[in-house]
Amino acid sequence: MKSLSRIMMAATTAAAAxxxxxxxxxxxxxxxxxxxxxxxxxxxxxxxxxxxPAQQDYMSLINSKGGIEGYKxxxxxxxxxxxxxxxxxxYERQKGEGAVSMMxxxxxxxxxxxxxxxxxxxxxxxxxxxxxxxxxxGRFPFLFPVAATYWSQSAAAVQFIxxxxxxxxxxxxxAYVYYDNPAGHEPLPILEDLQKTEGxxxxxxxxxxxxxxxxxxxxxxxxxYHPDFVIDHLFGRSPSVAIKEYKRAGFPLSKVIGLVWASAxxxxxxxxGWQVAEGYHTLQFAGAGDxxxxxxxxxxxxxxxxxxxxxxxxxxxxxxxxxxxxxxxVEAIRNAIKAxxxxxxxxxxVKNGFExxxxxxxxxLVPPLKITPTDHEGGGWVQIFQVHDGKLVKETDxxxxxxxxxxxxxxxxx
Amino acid sequence: MFHRESGVFKTSYAADMALYPLPIxxxxxxxxxxxxxxxxxxxxxEYYVSILDLILIAVVGALGLNILVGYTGQISIGHGAxxxxxxxxxxxxxxxxxxxxxxxxxxxxxxxxxxxxxxxIPSLRIKxxxxxxxxxxxxxxxxxxxNHVPAISGGVQASIQVPxxxxxxxxxxxxxxxxxxxxxxxxxxxxxxSNLVRSRIGRAFIAVRDQDIAxxxxxxxxxxxxxxxxxxxxxxxxxxxxxxxYYLGIANYEQFQITVSIDYLAMIIxxxxxxxxxxxxxxxFVTLLPIVTRWFLxxxxxxxxxxxxxxxxxxxxxxxxxxxxxxxxxxxEPEGLNRLWRNIRNYFRVWPFxx
Numbered sequence: 001m002k003s004l005s006r007i008m009m010a011a012t013t014a015a016a017a018x019x020x021x022x023x024x025x026x027x028x029x030x031x032x033x034x035x036x037x038x039x040x041x042x043x044x045x046x047x048x049x050x051x052x053p054a055q056q057d058y059m060s061l062i063n064s065k066g067g068i069e070g071y072k073x074x075x076x077x078x079x080x081x082x083x084x085x086x087x088x089x090x091y092e093r094q095k096g097e098g099a100v101s102m103m104x105x106x107x108x109x110x111x112x113x114x115x116x117x118x119x120x121x122x123x124x125x126x127x128x129x130x131x132x133x134x135x136x137x138g139r140f141p142f143l144f145p146v147a148a149t150y151w152s153q154s155a156a157a158v159q160f161i162x163x164x165x166x167x168x169x170x171x172x173x174x175a176y177v178y179y180d181n182p183a184g185h186e187p188l189p190i191l192e193d194l195q196k197t198e199g200x201x202x203x204x205x206x207x208x209x210x211x212x213x214x215x216x217x218x219x220x221x222x223x224x225y226h227p228d229f230v231i232d233h234l235f236g237r238s239p240s241v242a243i244k245e246y247k248r249a250g251f252p253l254s255k256v257i258g259l260v261w262a263s264a265x266x267x268x269x270x271x272x273g274w275q276v277a278e279g280y281h282t283l284q285f286a287g288a289g290d291x292x293x294x295x296x297x298x299x300x301x302x303x304x305x306x307x308x309x310x311x312x313x314x315x316x317x318x319x320x321x322x323x324x325x326x327x328x329x330v331e332a333i334r335n336a337i338k339a340x341x342x343x344x345x346x347x348x349x350v351k352n353g354f355e356x357x358x359x360x361x362x363x364x365l366v367p368p369l370k371i372t373p374t375d376h377e378g379g380g381w382v383q384i385f386q387v388h389d390g391k392l393v394k395e396t397d398x399x400x401x402x403x404x405x406x407x408x409x410x411x412x413x414x
Numbered sequence: 415m416f417h418r419e420s421g422v423f424k425t426s427y428a429a430d431m432a433l434y435p436l437p438i439x440x441x442x443x444x445x446x447x448x449x450x451x452x453x454x455x456x457x458x459x460e461y462y463v464s465i466l467d468l469i470l471i472a473v474v475g476a477l478g479l480n481i482l483v484g485y486t487g488q489i490s491i492g493h494g495a496x497x498x499x500x501x502x503x504x505x506x507x508x509x510x511x512x513x514x515x516x517x518x519x520x521x522x523x524x525x526x527x528x529x530x531x532x533x534x535i536p537s538l539r540i541k542x543x544x545x546x547x548x549x550x551x552x553x554x555x556x557x558x559x560x561n562h563v564p565a566i567s568g569g570v571q572a573s574i575q576v577p578x579x580x581x582x583x584x585x586x587x588x589x590x591x592x593x594x595x596x597x598x599x600x601x602x603x604x605x606x607x608s609n610l611v612r613s614r615i616g617r618a619f620i621a622v623r624d625q626d627i628a629x630x631x632x633x634x635x636x637x638x639x640x641x642x643x644x645x646x647x648x649x650x651x652x653x654x655x656x657x658x659x660y661y662l663g664i665a666n667y668e669q670f671q672i673t674v675s676i677d678y679l680a681m682i683i684x685x686x687x688x689x690x691x692x693x694x695x696x697x698x699f700v701t702l703l704p705i706v707t708r709w710f711l712x713x714x715x716x717x718x719x720x721x722x723x724x725x726x727x728x729x730x731x732x733x734x735x736x737x738x739x740x741x742x743x744x745x746x747e748p749e750g751l752n753r754l755w756r757n758i759r760n761y762f763r764v765w766p767f768x769x
Contacts, residue, residue, distance in 0.1 A: 039729070040726060040729040040730060041729045041730060041732075041733055049726075052725070052726065053726060056725060056726075077725050078708075079728070079729030079732070081704075081729075081733075083669070083673070084662065084666070084668075084669035085468050085669075085701075086704065088464065088468070088661075088662065089464060089465055089468060089705060092460065092461045092464035092465075092589065093461050095460075095461075096459060096460055096461040107668070108573070108666050108668040108669055111571075111573045111575075111664050111666055112662040112663070112664050112666065112669070114575075114663075114664075115575070115578075115662075115663035115664070116663070119587055131571065180561065181561065181668065182561070182570065182571045182572040182573065182666075182668065185561075185570035185571070185572070186570055186571060188570055189570065
């Protein structure tokens with residue numbers, strides 16, 4: 001098996017050389033490997049086809065600028081089709097090839113790999129999905145949500161609704177529409193806690209996956225329940241279906257907020273365009289829109305190669321999340337290399353590197369994270385954007401909703 | 415194997431029933447066991463052992479499904495769910511009672527067998543595609559139940575962390591240790607199945623498969639044997655679920671959804687229905703094919719596509735290649751990889767004196 005792989009390697013090199021790639025010629029290049037899983041296929045491909053190229057683009061940008069502190073990034077990306085056994089196989093492969101940090105893709109995958117990350121001492125990230133309780137760095141030392149978890153997202157949504165409805169939720173009605181899977185259930189404990197303290201009425205409406213048919217739920221919400229605000233926690237195709245159905249039922253979309261996976265341009269376009277979704281609020285853990293210098297740098301990189309920037313960049317919400325994930329890995333590795341005086345970092349070094357990330361905002365694309373050994377979420381910051389006149393308009397600056405309630409839930413999860 | 419069988423005269427029933435009629439077959443099996451139990455874990459890298467681990471788990475599940483589909487002629491699209499039954503039973507036993515693996519594995523299997531037998535009740539009245547739909551319903555009901563009953567699923571996340579198994583005081587952590595652990599159960603499953611199918615029960619299963627009315631007329635209780643087939647098959651599925659749980663360190667129903675049931679059906683259809691070797695071939699084939707196609711594309715994809723596009727193209731191309739190869743193998747040999755292997759073996763058995 002080993003010699004077979006050597007033959008294959010030789011064949012690869014020969015093939016690359018034959019095509020005119022210069023290969024790994026010249027002096028020994030210092031390299032640091034990031035192992036990524038990212039799905040171009042499977043149920044989450046709608047996100048993957050944008051987020052994976054974004055991560056690749058950011059890595060090429062860093063490499064074109066000389067890498068991290070003299071180390072070239074060897075960014076390896078594999079597709080697990082959103083299945084767990086392939087995720088394990090790919091993890092083992094990337095570990096064997098010397099990856100010092102891992103980008104996990106998918107909530108069940110994050111749960112399955114968590115124990116391995118600990119055993120192998122390699123840090124992994126699960127931005128915007130995964131286990132909410134993994135914000136606790138004490139219990140999950142090698143798992144980094146790095147972005148707002150589902151708990152923080154739902155708390156922030158309630159905070160936003162409270163501000164929107166005039167500062168009090170007493171007697172108000174909130175509908176929680178969720179995908180009927182564990183990720184969809186996850187915000188429920190937080191919402192129920194807040195319901196008690198804030199005194200609003202909460203009713204939850206389950207949407208069975210894949211959620212492409214939800215007329216009944218929407219009619220129930222709009223014609224019978226008459227909520228003051230709706231929280232959409234949906235995935236894949238279902239956010240666009242929901243938007244369409246609210247519109248058809250005549251429910252004002254300015255009374256709907258979508259959590260992070262119901263918030264992309266693709267969802268709005270699939271719902272019938274910006275006109276249809278006018279007023280819809282979206283919750284983001286990375287800045288949306290084109291107004292960030294890093295995006296201009298990536299475009300300039302493409303221009304310099306004589307190519308047009310790819311169309312995937314137009315889906316700014318998801319694309320920017322890819323930049324955020326990639327940038328945090330790069331920053332953690334940079335911290336690690338700096339801390340050990342230019343040596344090649346190990347997984348533990350990179351873990352410590354993650355835990356030193358603060359004041360790293362990429363000119364506003366990344367929230368004011370402060371990742372510490374105990375807080376792997378970095379605070380749980382979000383921004384709200386509203387659909388207005390054909391684009392996403394920023395409604396709030398970075399803020400956190402009920403951080404004490406979320407912190408209590410993280411503590412209680414032990 | 416390639417040995418010849420001329421001059422074999424069986425003089426007793428015991429000799430006729432023997433698993434290996436010739437000493438050379440025994441030696442061959444011993445050599446294979448030695449290869450996989452001693453040499454492979456010592457020489458293979460951790461990554462390759464981890465792939466073998468996934469294959470071993472799949473072998474147990476595929477054997478179980480083959481008992482039901484291949485030997486008894488019933489069908490089940492609910493095996494993914496039966497695995498989750500085993501997984502959650504074991505996980506709850508570990509978390510609440512701190513049970514060791516030699517308790518959780520049979521317990522997970524028995525719980526799955528119980529539920530499998532209940533799900534098998536429709537098989538007494540319906541067959542084929544109708545039975546498929548009935549078991550599909552079971553898959554969905556079990557998924558829903560786990561998703562909505564926190565007493566089973568351990569909370570809204572529906573996943574339970576399980577520590578790795580301990581064997582005589584050592585916790586099995588490395589891939590090689592887990593390999594030997596899983597190998598033990600895979601061997602048990604293989605030996606168990608090969609003994610089952612040549613026993614009275616196995617012959618009854620085959621009779622039911624070939625013509626259940628005829629089987630009933632010659633005195634086989636179809637009620638009993640159909641449910642028994644479901645129970646035994648689900649027992650294997652439950653054990654598979656427990657093995658997954660120990661291997662991954664977590665019980666999570668999202669890894670046992672309907673695609674898993676379909677994958678296992680694909681394994682036994684590609685490998686060969688009603689054959690033990692076929693189940694092993696199928697499990698290896700379905701597990702390895704995506705890995706090999708990706709490896710192939712990574713190595714040679716650069717000849718057609720630019721290196722930059724490759725990362726985005728490989729996953730999609732891999733699916734196409736995966737589907738294409740399955741169609742190819744089934745067209746070449748509709749009776750599966752086992753038949754293909756037998757053809758090769760029969761050719762070499764008389765080589766070079768074939769007429």
